[in-house]
């Protein structure tokens with residue numbers, strides 16, 4: 001039996017004849033809030049996506065291409081350029097559409113959303129090597145996601161971020177991200193995404209700070225809402241244990257000042273992978289980009305999807321013209337929010353939420 005949107009299929013083993021995630025991968029996603037799949041894109045596909053991203057940037061700054069200032073205060077993301085609204089760059093949209101319809105990507109997105117996905121935006125970050133990478137002291141600082149520039153963040157708290165699959169073996173994500181590494185990130189210095197494993201779950205990841213409508217934490221304190229009094233630095237037991245166990249420096253970088261989530265800091269995982277890998281992660285999993293401390297320019301492409309009953313904030317992620325141009329009916333439905341959410345109704349009803 002093949003069940004497109006809910007791989008749990010009422011508790012039966014998932015069908016492995018399709019290109020989606022395996023049982024082990026779905027369980028990894030449930031526990032950690034992310035899963036990495038390697039060899040999704042070929043070297044040619046990565047090269048094409050890098051080329052079109054560069055071509056868009058070469059057209060000059062526009063409202064869909066943002067350049068970080070690359071000045072002395074530019075932090076970790078120093079000099080990064082971000083291409084947004086990928087499907088609205090008409091000349092190059094086909095390459096990005098091919099990714100959205102990719103036979104190794106879309107089935108996984110459907111599994112993880114558990115209902116017809118709707119597309120809520122995409123971007124490519126192009127991050128050059130950091131100019132301070134040869135300074136040992138700065139290297140140490142730049143290995144800390146809260147050292148400036150990126151900082152830890154997430155878009156949604158765990159209680160809104162996932163629903164159990166039918167039978168409860170897996171979880172579905174209401175807001176999913178794909179991070180696709182278009183250049184090699186085979187060393188931590190290549191600066192791929194870091195994630196705090198498990199912060200997708202209400203058990204580990206529902207922080208008191210979330211009650212202050214906080215979406216972003218960094219610099220050792222809550223960034224949104226009223227300024228908080230500076231707490232005394234404390235080292236969590238988990239962090240001390242990790243340190244004693246000889247964990248490498250990059251797993252121990254954080255100012256441990258948010259009591260509710262400090263135990264998660266030793267759960268930092270940083271993606272290390274060859275180009276062509278895709279990391280699927282729940283938007284409630286706290287994550288951050290990292291500074292590039294190697295000599296490689298980092299190309300990383302991000303796409304976001306939500307469940308069809310979501311009403312995303314902000315303007316539509318894709319212009320009506322781009323929806324109209326889409327190469328297939330299925331893509332048009334995903335981009336144009338044309339799916340009815342019926343799949344979700346049976347899912348929620350069966351799960352007796």
Ligand SMILES: O=C(O)CCC(=O)C(=O)O
Pocket residue numbers: 125179192193194287288289290300302
């Ligand atoms: O660059 C990364 O690895 C993370 C990017 C990200 O989370 C963002 O742009 O919101």
